[in-house]
Amino acid sequence: MGRHSCCYKQKLRKGLWSPEEDEKLMNHINKHGHGCWSSVPKLAGLQRCGKSCRLRWINYLRPDLKRGAFSQEEEDLIIELHAVLGNRWSQIAAQLPGRTDNEIKNLWNSCIKKKLRQKGIDPNTHKPLAEVDRSGAAPTISTERTSGSSDVNPSSAGALGNLSHLLSETAQSSMFLPVYDKNRPETPSLARPKVPPKELFLDQLAAAGHESPSSCRSSGQTLYFPFQQPLGYSNECGSGDSANMNSLWFNQNDFNCSTISTVMPPVSPSALSTSMGLNLPPDNPHHGGTGIGSAPFYWDGANPSSSSSPGSSGSNGMVFEPQSTNSILENRVFPWTEIGQEKDNRVHLVEELKWPDLLHGTFAEATTAMQNQSQSLYDDVIKAESQFNMEGICASWFQNQQPQQQLQAASDMYDKDLQRMPLSFEHI
């Protein structure tokens, strides 16, 4: 395999980017798009390698980046997604519009890990630390890319695998899990997928839930179902009382097939509602508490004024504006845990969203039936992704901006740099 030739070239600047460099890069991409990244530095007049330019653009200069601290909802979503996807930061980031994989990775390593440990949860396995300790060798997240195997968090995959294992064929067929072809060749794309995020995301969930890696055998021990973990992550539950937290975990012993279809939605409602851009009035009886449409954690895609990305208003799905004033975890992320009295009239709504629909692009139709304002995850994510293809898009974004907005954008863009500006700039 060839290496980045640029990496070996000498006299290329490294380290922090100066405002001048940022300006050059931004101007160039605004005018011409990035095209071939390796040619960007030359065309933009930068003493940087293309890789560095790309990274700078993606992680810092992109106009659709959401700035500022992560909200509690975002953190919860990251935890939730990490339980399913492991350290696949780019895929996690795909579910958090405006956030970069690097940003999420840093947040995870510096902040979330710590919080989870403080709450008695092992950040690698998403299990209670006590349980991990008891089992001896703590399973670790395998993110080896050389193995060629799926690097889905094995603990999560294992948990899902356990669930899968528990199910009879009949039970499985009644679920809305996809019919996953076990004979499907293990394509490299599973390890390093280059497919649209939605398909990828669902594919991995499917793989996690339906494939049977060796780690997925039934262990006979208590199963902690990862989707419910955020109950333990909740601030409200952040007492650190591990006994209480443990009680929130899903116990295989209480598990029966009748609950599976409710307990096992393949994608968490928050993830879907976030990604789909659902704007669901909380009092809508069609998504009152169970299922995908139930999460009042929604954002107003039609409210560009609230967006950090003015050019992405409306349907392009880049505006991520959590509207919930409550914790996402209060029966919203995992509302199916609250089956109770409303179960019957809600479950069927959830069950309308069958995996084949999700996987074959008819998801939007199903959700439309439930909720007129919904849009497909696929469309949304694709649009989000297309935002990254800045060929001309960025230019149009800037063209759409009012002068003061451009100034504000530029101002925001340099906030961090200004904050980091050494004292030597004070005399300017």
Add this chain to the structure above:
DNA sequence: AATGTGCGCAACCGCGTAAAA
């Protein structure tokens, strides 16, 4: 005030993969 330490963030590095030559 000087030094040490921890933390967060930005950027780099190495690798795998796909596409192009």
Add this chain to the structure above:
DNA sequence: ATTTTACGCGGTTGCGCACAT
């Protein structure tokens, strides 16, 4: 079919700041 080039991803490093000693 093979080699080269480019891209994207995840892990790691290092800088700068804030706080403690």
